[in-house]
Amino acid sequence: MVIIVHQGEVKVVESFGKYVKTLAPGLHFLIPILYNVRTKVSLKQTPLEIDPQSVITKDNVMVEIDEAIKYHVTDVKAFVYDNENSVVSMIQDCQSNLRGIIGKMDLNEVLNGTEEINMSLFESVKDITAGYGLSIDRINIGEISVSDEIVTSMNKLITASRDKESSITIAEGKKQSVILESEAKSSEMQIDAEARARQTKIDAEARAERTKIDAEAEADRINKITEAETARIKEINKAISESNLNEKMIAYLGIEAFKQVVESDTNTVIMPSNMTELGNVPVIKELWDKTDK
Numbered sequence: 001m002v003i004i005v006h007q008g009e010v011k012v013v014e015s016f017g018k019y020v021k022t023l024a025p026g027l028h029f030l031i032p033i034l035y036n037v038r039t040k041v042s043l044k045q046t047p048l049e050i051d052p053q054s055v056i057t058k059d060n061v062m063v064e065i066d067e068a069i070k071y072h073v074t075d076v077k078a079f080v081y082d083n084e085n086s087v088v089s090m091i092q093d094c095q096s097n098l099r100g101i102i103g104k105m106d107l108n109e110v111l112n113g114t115e116e117i118n119m120s121l122f123e124s125v126k127d128i129t130a131g132y133g134l135s136i137d138r139i140n141i142g143e144i145s146v147s148d149e150i151v152t153s154m155n156k157l158i159t160a161s162r163d164k165e166s167s168i169t170i171a172e173g174k175k176q177s178v179i180l181e182s183e184a185k186s187s188e189m190q191i192d193a194e195a196r197a198r199q200t201k202i203d204a205e206a207r208a209e210r211t212k213i214d215a216e217a218e219a220d221r222i223n224k225i226t227e228a229e230t231a232r233i234k235e236i237n238k239a240i241s242e243s244n245l246n247e248k249m250i251a252y253l254g255i256e257a258f259k260q261v262v263e264s265d266t267n268t269v270i271m272p273s274n275m276t277e278l279g280n281v282p283v284i285k286e287l288w289d290k291t292d293k
Contacts (some may be wrong), residue, residue, distance in 0.1 A: 003028040003037060008044045011037045012080050022076050039080060045072045045137055048087070052145070053095055055102040057110055061150055065102070066142040067094055067121075071134050079133030086132035090125070094139065097124040110144060117141055 004027055005011050011023040015035050023037075030036070052066040071090065073079045079086050101120050102110055110117070122139050129136055 001030045001032045001035075003030055005040075009040055009042045010076055011040050012076060014038045019077060019081060041073055041076050041079060043073055043076075045070055048091070050091055050094065052143075053098070055099050057102055057107045058104055059106045061107040061146065063102070063107070063110065064145040065098065067098065068140045068142055069094065070137045070139075071129070072137065073133055074130070074135045075133035077133070078131070083132050086134055089132055090129050090134055090136070093125050093128050094121065097121055098141070100124075107146070107150070114141060114144075 003011060003023060005023045005025045007025045009025070013020045013023055013030065013035050014037075020035060048069045048071065050067040050069065052064045054062055054064055056062055069090070083089050098117075098121055101117055101124070105113065105117075118140055121141070122136065125139070126136055
């Protein structure tokens with residue numbers, strides 16, 4: 001018996017119902033009656049559409065989800081002999097695991113978590129299907145369908161959520177505006193205060209400098225007056241010292257000066273500080289008597 005096996009597939013050979021070997025692609029010869037080909041198995045990647053199934057979410061919403069699987073056979077003997085129908089077993093495991101994954105998620109998470117569901121489903125079934133002689137290359141959930149009532153409720157919820165987010169955004173905008181205005185006013189007040197402080201400091205420094213200059217000028221004036229007075233007194237003392245005046249002459253000069261004051265039209269009379277000395281009183285009285293009333 002001549003057997004031809006095409007590329008991408010194998011054929012299982014039995015002898016009296018017992019597995020003998022797997023024929024690879026090519027030309028093979030079998031002894032009739034002793035051997036026979038039981039089945040042909042494709043090793044190519046095979047796409048499979050799974051009918052939609054109803055699944056209940058965590059928040060008790062009924063949804064319908066379909067799945068698409070791509071798989072290939074990795075162990076021909078296990079694929080043919082270990083299961084009555086390995087493909088059906090794979091489909092049932094995928095559906096069962098999908099129900100478990102969706103049951104732990106809210107509807108909103110299901111609708112927005114397609115990639116997460118795909119990854120979780122792939123991880124949960126890849127090791128199981130290896131026992132069927134199969135390997136899942138990729139698994140994707142398809143369309144997620146919900147009832148019209150749920151769609152209406154979701155639209156209302158989305159609208160309310162958007163309104164809420166809009167209100168929050170507006171409130172945040174007003175809040176930021178108030179904060180910015182407050183910060184601007186605070187900054188302006190701070191700048192004004194700093195400017196006033198600088199101006200006050202400059203004015204104070206100017207006043208201090210002016211006071212210092214005035215004080216130095218006054219001190220210089222006093223020093224010059226003092227020096228001039230000191231020089232004048234020294235000159236007077238020198239002149240007196242060089243004039244060889246005695247005490248009687250000095251007393252006479254004082255009396256003459258006092259006489260001139262008394263003879264003036266002024267109402268003010270200057271009394272010498274030593275008038276209490278008894279020796280001077282007669283002289284003053286004598287001058288007073290001679291003065292025209």
